Amino acid sequence: MIDKTPAHPELAAFEVHGMTRSSFMLRGALAAGAVYGTAAVGPFVAQALATTGGGDAEILNFALTLEYLESAFYEVKGKQVGLSGQAKAYAQEFGMQESQHVAALTGAIKELGGTPVKKPTFVFPATNEKSFLALASVLENTGVGAYNGAGPSLKSKKLLEVAGAIVQVEARHAAAIDLLVDKSPTPNGGFDLPLTKKQVLAAAGPLIKS
């Protein structure tokens, strides 16, 4: 028996300098742990909540575009570039998983009564294993930020679970790729940075041809 009623629902709508009271309280809480740089979470949280965007179907379609991008990157570009060793193994494994994300999101959008976006065509500026992995790192880390940013806007709890199951895998990909290119597997420290739709488009947009 889960009590869905917040302890003080009347406070939730109470605004403090443009922030809702609950958001204000959380900021205060995070600022209180300022030692170890914990205060940095405050802006991240505000940023995640600034991600507005249509209903669930629209959010999922945005995610679907990113998954199409990742899947094409690993499965098509990966073969063109000619990878070897661990890079090749990851590209095969991760590419297959991104395809599964595409299928799951397509199904979920249809279930919602929405129309899944068509697979775009992409252009990837990668010519060898090194530039391929560098781009893989950007794409996977952007994917993590995109899902983390959109998560709180999802109305359906069921879809939130699906998005959570996917973002965890994107984060695992990101860390594995980062380690391979000798970067930190936790580029944002203790708290991953949620990205707004605008920020995601700035990173991924140039790769979408049509």
Place this chain on the structure above:
Amino acid sequence: MSQDTEQQDPVAQPAGIVERLVRDDVDRKRFLKVVGGTSAAGFGAFVLAACGSSKSTTTASTTATTATTAQSGSGTGDVAILNYALTLEYLESQFYEKVIAARLFNGKVGAMLKDFGSQENEHVLALKGTVAKLGGTPVSKPRAKFPIENADQVAQLAYTVENLGASAYLGQAANIQSPEVLAAALSIHSVEARHASTLGTLVKKPVTPNGAFAVPADMSTVLAAVKPFLA
């Protein structure tokens, strides 16, 4: 409703979870079934640890009690979920403290584990502060015990612990009421996943042990799994 008499005082509940966990025995069969169901080889350490600490044959009623405890814990809202997460972060943080103190790793890996430890500590501080600001009482730090033997065994255990942490956060995402708390939990969740993946590369285990979709774990499953690590 007569069932209501069985419910705990919601305020006292979060602190009670760990205490009852230590006291109550885990139903071994149920636990093995749950652990077996995840099909992750890394959980072997947990199976052994759990069997070692299971003193007597348990009954269905103790299992029910454990399950009820966890469920009514989540029933107290975001504060209970945050306190549950805080307990897990306290354990992770102490784990890394002990690992670092044992000086089993040096160089790049040693530095990385130190990073992970301080990130778990940041999670502790953030969760503790959030519980307090939401008007709740942060749970006290549980006393942890971890088998620290050698580098290989510790790395395997770290992989297991981080995978469990990631699945625990995933298991609570849909239960969180406040979008602010959810945003914070998500930003921690993917960091736990990064830790798990990194440790996977270290112990040559899958970085995505459940394939394309990570599997969530509910509160009673997670609490049963960490029970061997509570002193």
